[in-house]
Amino acid sequence: MLDEFLGLPAHPLIIHLPVVFVPVAFLGILVAMVRPVWRTWLLPLCVGAPGLALLGVQLAVISGRNLRSTVGNSELIKRHEHLALQARPMVAVFFVAVAAAAYVDWRRVKAAMVLPLLIVALLTGALASTWVARTGDAGGKAVWEGEIGYSDRKAKVEAGATSTTVAKGEAASGTQAIEIAGFAFAPKDLTIKVGTIVTWTNSDSARHNAQTRGKAPADFKTKDLSKGDKDTVTFDKPGEYNYVCSFHTYMTGRIMVSS
Ligand SMILES: [Cu+2]
Structure with a gap:
């Protein structure tokens, strides 16, 4: 905030x-x-x-x-x-x-x-x-x-968020999508298997990005995304990734990568 x-x-x-x-x-x-x-x-x-x-x-x-x-x-x-x-x-x-x-x-x-x-x-x-x-x-x-x-x-986003959130403990693999809308990441928490490719897509007219904050197994940073833009990150190292939008640091998200 x-x-x-x-x-x-x-x-x-x-x-x-x-x-x-x-x-x-x-x-x-x-x-x-x-x-x-x-x-x-x-x-x-x-x-x-x-x-x-x-x-x-x-x-x-x-x-x-x-x-x-x-x-x-x-x-x-x-x-x-x-x-x-x-x-x-x-x-x-x-x-x-x-x-x-x-x-x-x-x-x-x-x-x-x-x-x-x-x-x-x-x-x-x-x-x-x-x-x-x-x-x-x-x-x-x-x-x-x-x-x-x-x-x-x-x-x-709040109304739709629950349906897209991956249930706890369920690790998704392959490709996963995170939507950025209403100044929030959806889903906010995502659990994936190692090697999964995650795509962030921005639906807001404001610019957003996603970048690691704090300790992470490996740092990542997407491009600055204008409306309709997307960028992908491949997660090769297991662990916990906390990330934010660097323009609006109250926009937070977390990715858990299991081996
Ligand atoms: Cu932002």
């Missing part, structure tokens, strides 16, 4: 930077336009806000790409990423416009330029605020529908 909980919060936390600071800077610019005497202290603050927001967008894009390898790539996530990549240049232009307005105001050389620059900043700020909000909305929907899909798949 830890992996998922440690991996997930980074992205939702980071996105608060643009979600909060873009509209805040926009409001700051609006105030600076109607209260020129406040500009000296207000505009420098207004530069910092979209600067932090831009940093947040960049970090969110990076952490979002890391997340995608574990949550899969649904239509909603694609839309979320598409909007995020559109929002990034808007926040960047907003930052530059605010910085230019603050700089000109601070130098006090071309006072007539301050107002037009503030107007440009206001327009780009409005656009950037809208796009950041749309990106957040699409991301929230992706998380919500992903959760529903997740519990659906999990329930399906």
Whole structure:
């Protein structure tokens, strides 16, 4: 569980930077336009806000790409990423416009330029605020529908798991199949005879794999499996093999190989 909980919060936390600071800077610019005497202290603050927001967008894009390898790539996530990549240049232009307005105001050389620059900043700020909000909305929907899909798949696996589990003490031979669905291996426990070939097939849209964890007679690691992919391992050494998915280490399985 830890992996998922440690991996997930980074992205939702980071996105608060643009979600909060873009509209805040926009409001700051609006105030600076109607209260020129406040500009000296207000505009420098207004530069910092979209600067932090831009940093947040960049970090969110990076952490979002890391997340995608574990949550899969649904239509909603694609839309979320598409909007995020559109929002990034808007926040960047907003930052530059605010910085230019603050700089000109601070130098006090071309006072007539301050107002037009503030107007440009206001327009780009409005656009950037809208796009950041749309990106957040699409991301929230992706998380919500992903959760529903997740519990659906999990329930399906739990219902079907008992029928595919090999009874204790019964050693299967030849070839055996393990399905990965709903973030779980089915069957979770498998007893086989030495020389058996085991095939893992991934039915989830998230990527999974299977690799030994802890002491094992021999280590194995399947390929990273996308939806529909399969990989096989031949068990030539008897003993107990505990394994996990390295993306979601709470996904565990065990193979007992008898001689
Ligand atoms: Cu996995």
